[in-house]
Amino acid sequence: MVNTSDSDEASSSLIQHLRSVLPQDGSRDALITSVIPKLLQSVADVAQALRSSHDVAAVGTANTFGDDQLNVDVAAENLIREAIAQCPSIVTASSEEEPIERAVQHTVPSSTSSAQEQYTLAFDPLDGSSIISANWTVGAIFSLWDGPTALHQDPTTGQVAAILGVFGPRTTAIVALRPPNTNTTTTTPPTCFELALSPAPPSSPSQQPTWQLTRPTLTLSPTSRYFSPANLRAAAHAPAYMALITRYIAQRYTLRYAGGLVPDVVHMLVRGEGLYASPATARDGPKLRRLYELCPLALVVECAGGAVLDPVGGGRVLERAVGDCGEKGGVVFGGVEAVREAVEGLVGMGGL
Amino acid sequence: MVNTSDSDEASSSLIQHLRSVLPQDGSRDALITSVIPKLLQSVADVAQALRSSHDVAAVGTANTFGDDQLNVDVAAENLIREAIAQCPSIVTASSEEEPIERAVQHTVPSSTSSAQEQYTLAFDPLDGSSIISANWTVGAIFSLWDGPTALHQDPTTGQVAAILGVFGPRTTAIVALRPPNTNTTTTTPPTCFELALSPAPPSSPSQQPTWQLTRPTLTLSPTSRYFSPANLRAAAHAPAYMALITRYIAQRYTLRYAGGLVPDVVHMLVRGEGLYASPATARDGPKLRRLYELCPLALVVECAGGAVLDPVGGGRVLERAVGDCGEKGGVVFGGVEAVREAVEGLVGMGGL
Missing domain, CATH: 3.30.540.10 (Fructose-1,6-Bisphosphatase, subunit A, domain 1)
Structure with missing residues (x-):
């Protein structure tokens, strides 16, 4: 030890x-x-x-x-x-x-x-x-x-x-x-x-x-030129998510996606910018647990001045209590402007 | 020490x-x-x-x-x-x-x-x-x-x-x-x-x-359901590369891209499958050095049974001598079938 x-x-x-x-x-x-x-x-x-x-x-x-x-x-x-x-x-x-x-x-x-x-x-x-x-x-x-x-x-x-x-x-x-x-x-x-x-x-x-x-102080700028597309399979049948991805590529954003929530959040915090999306559809359901993953990462990102929204309704992930240890959810987090813009495109996307 | x-x-x-x-x-x-x-x-x-x-x-x-x-x-x-x-x-x-x-x-x-x-x-x-x-x-x-x-x-x-x-x-x-x-x-x-x-x-x-x-033995299977798109900015103006990416997404492949050549190669070898593409265009030139990056990774991937091709001409990266320490090149590597298929789509793409 x-x-x-x-x-x-x-x-x-x-x-x-x-x-x-x-x-x-x-x-x-x-x-x-x-x-x-x-x-x-x-x-x-x-x-x-x-x-x-x-x-x-x-x-x-x-x-x-x-x-x-x-x-x-x-x-x-x-x-x-x-x-x-x-x-x-x-x-x-x-x-x-x-x-x-x-x-x-x-x-x-x-x-x-x-x-x-x-x-x-x-x-x-x-x-x-x-x-x-x-x-x-x-x-x-x-x-x-x-x-x-x-x-x-x-x-x-x-x-x-x-x-x-x-x-x-x-x-x-x-x-x-x-x-x-x-x-x-x-x-x-x-x-x-x-x-x-x-x-x-x-x-x-x-x-x-x-x-x-x-x-001593980690902060996220409102906008981002980095993106991390999680649960990417959902884009196969959710045109809004596919459109978001191809827009980032067309705008020459930098892709960073380890596929591990912790390294992906840390990259964003250390870099000072980022946009992570993990939306969900009926077929490709939410991947992240609210109690063990979403709530703590939401606290981290909000304390660094970023936003953490639910791509279904567009509200804060932290505005809703955890009712059960097994609950899962989708998420979009990162700089406040980048997140607002991404969620606008995703809310109401087919299959959500 | x-x-x-x-x-x-x-x-x-x-x-x-x-x-x-x-x-x-x-x-x-x-x-x-x-x-x-x-x-x-x-x-x-x-x-x-x-x-x-x-x-x-x-x-x-x-x-x-x-x-x-x-x-x-x-x-x-x-x-x-x-x-x-x-x-x-x-x-x-x-x-x-x-x-x-x-x-x-x-x-x-x-x-x-x-x-x-x-x-x-x-x-x-x-x-x-x-x-x-x-x-x-x-x-x-x-x-x-x-x-x-x-x-x-x-x-x-x-x-x-x-x-x-x-x-x-x-x-x-x-x-x-x-x-x-x-x-x-x-x-x-x-x-x-x-x-x-x-x-x-x-x-x-x-x-x-x-x-x-x-x-004791690392081997790559010929096909892959994983993909790692490097130099992704090139896709902004190279339709063939954008088409490759969106096809992988539509086929529900798994994205893994650390943005570091070594972790990206190692993921592929340990997983036993993968496809890494780093094509180049006139605007977004080749990113990898032939002597310090491409040749050693090509030896590693070929020794594991994979293919390492140049997306410009479609030949093996290792078929051409290194003339200068500073030479750079594009690359597509991974399982032999996956690489062949990707390079067919990329060879001759606009701007290469």
Whole structure:
């Protein structure tokens, strides 16, 4: 196990940054000193496990959704569950691999701050299974909600934080925070930033890796010259989607599409522009899970100043509560102008 | 530095595998025991350097081709040059960052086997600079030629080996070998295989990482349901390319396009199918360098049973010698049937 975050030690600069961007009235102490550091520690642990997971084999089982499970999915799930068990403030958890909200059995006693704060975690331990065998960048997705459940809450106020763990040549993480203000005299604006894991130097390999703040503020410009067309099969029989794609090509936009939600979002955030579309039709239904994928990525993108709309009705993905762990949806996200323009073309497209 | 390949030690299984797939008449001893292990060691070194290179900044210079150089490009170039200096058999080297063939100054004395074998190395130390800041998988490309130059040789017989280093969640490498047979009584067929770097276990972090043979034989099926459209801007004014793209979409093919040559080739090899097109027009000229990109990837794909054609004339990319380090070209590669079909549509397209 990599110990990145024992709060007294190396992660003090991370905690210092979290204190500067979260309410300073003590209401988020457990989030700052325990929950986020422990989840980031699990990202470091998963990264280390992946580095030696050459045998990306199916374990012969399927998760509740019917997806084939890989041995690396199971390893990542277990490492994250271990981290959760060390966070008394995370009272409920569910994952894409085990999509039922359950009370967490903790391995450490609760503290004063954890008694005041209660969070529900929804996570996807390893998003991008289809590309991991090719050694492409994959990610982990974490969505943190206030209270003992993520279901039937207003996602805009209920979901307080999202973390994307990014497993590539480096190990990086995107953190988005939008807790409601408990103290009306101060305001803490939404924020989205990038961290990178600094490995121990070769000269002292037993030293602990630490998280560095590498991009303090990620923002998306309103327009975009990049596009990422997901669920592209839908364009085969949805003329509006085909028209959108061919228009981007004719306008000489740059194609970037890893086919993994995390790398595709991260490319957009780091580049500062982008447009990702994953519409759905009756034949090619929605691909993304609202609780484990859409809500956390929507928080990230909105905190970076972008828009995340539902291509069916054109509303915000976050304006509707999650009713069930298995719900799926379509999405268009990226810069606000780019998204508005794309959704105008898609809303009402045949078959939606 | 990571020492992965001191030939007496941990890499004996790698050397054993190389002996089994290369001529056993002693004519390739330096290639087996020194050149390939040292180049793989440099891949491990670059991977380690990238893991802590959070600051992917331009160094303020451009290489001879006018590309902006990143600090990670320079670091990778230097690590690979160090490895080359330890290979007496590599007598000449050039790179995409410094595209002039120069005699190598060695830091170790030459041995008997190295005196018999002379190789020229052409390499691209870090392909995919545009996606590395987003922490997407990138690669290094190595092309090994018999004799004191890669230029004006028949690439089919002159280029004996190619290595792709793949920097993602894991560190992997693709090795392709097609040396001409020096002994006519034995035949050594072309081969393409994958290795993965096993890091030292957390319990003994000072132990050396080692390369494992993870996929002994990579092969491409003739047809493909995947497509990777590069230089897509060309489709804006080349109707034949636009027609190819829309046909793939209408036929519900799966899009995979990282925009990095190495991850795109590796996806195809690991998946066992794929079609990558990078055609060119007068306005959107060829993007890939023949010596540093096209020749090595063509060796890899041909050794895996695929085809690599020039979309201008429809001939093999490897049927024409490289006349100059700076030459560029278009390409279509992948499964033989898929490539033949795509090139038929593209040859003679407007503007080519």
